Amino acid sequence: MRRSTATATAAAVTVAALLATATGCGGGSADGAGSNSAPGELTYWASNQGADIAADQAALGPELKKFEERTGIKVKLEVIPWSDLLNRILAATASGQGPDVLNIGNTWTASLQATGALLPWNAENFEAVGGRDRFVASAIGSAGAAGQDPAAVPLYSMAYALYYNKKMFQEAGIEKPPATWVELVETGRRISGDGKWALGAEGANLANNIHQVFVLSRQHGGSFFDAAGKPTFDTPANVAAVKQYVDLMAEARIVAPGNAEYDKNQSLQDFAGGRTAMVLWQSAASSFKAHGMKEGDWGTAPVPVPAGAAPGTGTGVNSMVAGINMAVFKNTDNLDGALKFVGFMTSDEEQKILNGTYGSIPPVKAAQSDPAFADQDLTVLRDTLATSAAPLPQVPEESQFETTVGTAVKELFADAAAGRPVTAESVRAKLAKAQQQMAN
Structure with a gap:
């Protein structure tokens, strides 16, 4: 060139x-x-x-x-x-x-x-x-x-999907994958225990954090940028979305505290090794095979949506493109x-x-x-x-968005893993800080 x-x-x-x-x-x-x-x-x-x-x-x-x-x-x-x-x-x-x-x-x-x-x-x-x-x-x-x-x-x-370990579901007497977040938590509590956890996450993976909370924000009717492309990180909908994601560890306790430090596909290794029963990931089949799983060991289902919603537009969004x-x-x-x-x-x-x-x-x-x-x-x-x-926001600041908000979620996972309370106010403060960093 x-x-x-x-x-x-x-x-x-x-x-x-x-x-x-x-x-x-x-x-x-x-x-x-x-x-x-x-x-x-x-x-x-x-x-x-x-x-x-x-x-x-x-x-x-x-x-x-x-x-x-x-x-x-x-x-x-x-x-x-x-x-x-x-x-x-x-x-x-x-x-x-x-x-x-x-x-x-x-x-x-x-x-x-x-x-x-x-x-x-x-x-x-x-x-x-x-x-x-x-x-x-x-x-x-x-x-x-x-x-x-x-x-x-x-x-x-x-696209993102909910992958689940068929053997672990059968052993727990669970007949089908959860379709809503309430069902996911209920299913997760039936599986977690004896050294096994229901759901894998990667709290230190900034991009994955963004992908997950973007979907939850849409399900809460929110957006991280307004129509003019200005950041709106600390809105009530975004606070609720981030708190819901981190609460899978902090409150529901279906994600292992050690996942707060996970990055670079470590959750896929846990899933393939039978240490977790579910993982939210994008197009993961080839990775599972690379880690030793065989066709038929896992099932694939849409990412959960809120109770009363169905996959589709608006609150039914369940993946980023x-x-x-x-x-x-x-x-x-x-x-x-x-x-x-x-x-x-x-x-x-x-x-x-x-x-x-x-x-x-x-x-x-x-x-x-x-x-x-x-x-x-x-x-x-x-x-x-x-x-x-x-699609994620197609704005020039998207990379900064991944870094600032992804880091905020990472820090909140660290709080959850350490037993520190994760509250709506602590989430709002982290998102407000991220928004301020965008302005600098």
């Missing part, structure tokens, strides 16, 4: 703010990777979707070779761990030196869009990959700020090749292959309807994405 010579001051400020709040500083420099790709070459930064980087290289390698054979364009692949990815991207947007094509978490899209470094997906660019209408509407809704051309194209779609988007740096030296590559990766054929490998849902309509995505796990996820998932 060429170094950008027209970076707006506002974009530079946005990058600086994001760099200040980003976590996992393992790779904060592009160091020339992907810069000035040779003619007939593209550099691609892929996110770590498989059990490890080697698994991703094995999965993507044959597909990139297939693209090279069809187009003559060689793709230089780098798989980047999630702990490093955001900082690597931010450094690239600040310096103008980075890959031609990259994967981004869809919740970051509006923040990265605000830097001005990503290619806008206008009608012409969408036409180069088969048209905007090929993609599921909810996935496009998480590809950039409202009222602007999307800054990325959906690649893998995911999770997923991975594919973006192009707009100062790439090989725009035509980059568009061809995005078109290849989002083709019906490749969508079936890649999403089948990773246990995710194709955001491309034609691929999503394939019978390969009709098992119980994927049917629950597909139905959730179609009917009851909502």
Whole structure:
């Protein structure tokens, strides 16, 4: 890629703010990777979707070779761990030196869009990959700020579900998974004990904290940002949502106190090891298998909703629209090749292959309807994405939101684990502090 010579001051400020709040500083420099790709070459930064980087290289390698054979364009692949990815991207947007094509978490899209470094997906660019209408509407809704051309194209779609251990449910005499939060607590109290816990959580995982309380906020009729994009963190609805989540440990006592320190998929290991009976996670089947579980060991159900509600819009929202988007740096030296590559990766054929490998849902309509995505796990996820998932706020400050509110929830879990009271007032104070940090 060429170094950008027209970076707006506002974009530079946005990058600086994001760099200040980003976590996992393992790779904060592009160091020339992907810069000035040779003619007939593209550099691609892929996110770590498989059990490890080697698994991703094995999965993507044959597909990139297939693209090279069809187009003559060689793709230089780098798989980047999630702990490093955001900082690597931010450094690239600040310096103008980075890959031609990259994967981004869809919740970051509006923040990265605000830097001005990503290619806008206008009608012409969408036409180069088969048209905007090929993609599921909810996935496009998480590809950039409202009222602007999307800054990325959906690649893998995911949704949250309630996963439960069938054997542990049978041993406790529980016939079906809980459909409401009241039922979840009741079920959890029947299971917890003798060294086993009902529900796994990750109190130190800031992004997961945000995903959980976002859903609960919607179920309480709340929002963390108003229509103008201003933070509204400490509203009564948000206080109730955060308290409800932390109270699964503090009051209901169905989450182990040690989960307050969990991060980086530790709750999935507990679930696979039979130490917890349930976990709320996004598209987790491939992770369970990587930890030794077999098909049929777990069941999949929609995330609970309030009593009297049904999964759907409004208070029936039970997942954020999770997923991975594919973006192009707009100062790439090989725009035509980059568009061809995005078109290849989002083709019906490749969508079936890649999403089948990773246990995710194709955001491309034609691929999503394939019978390969009709098992119980994927049917629950597909139905959730179609009917009851909502995108996280598509605002430039989304990354700061994840850090500040995610940290507030982390601190409240620490209070619960230590036996300190978690009250509506203590929750409100943490959220007010987070909102103040956003203003600084």
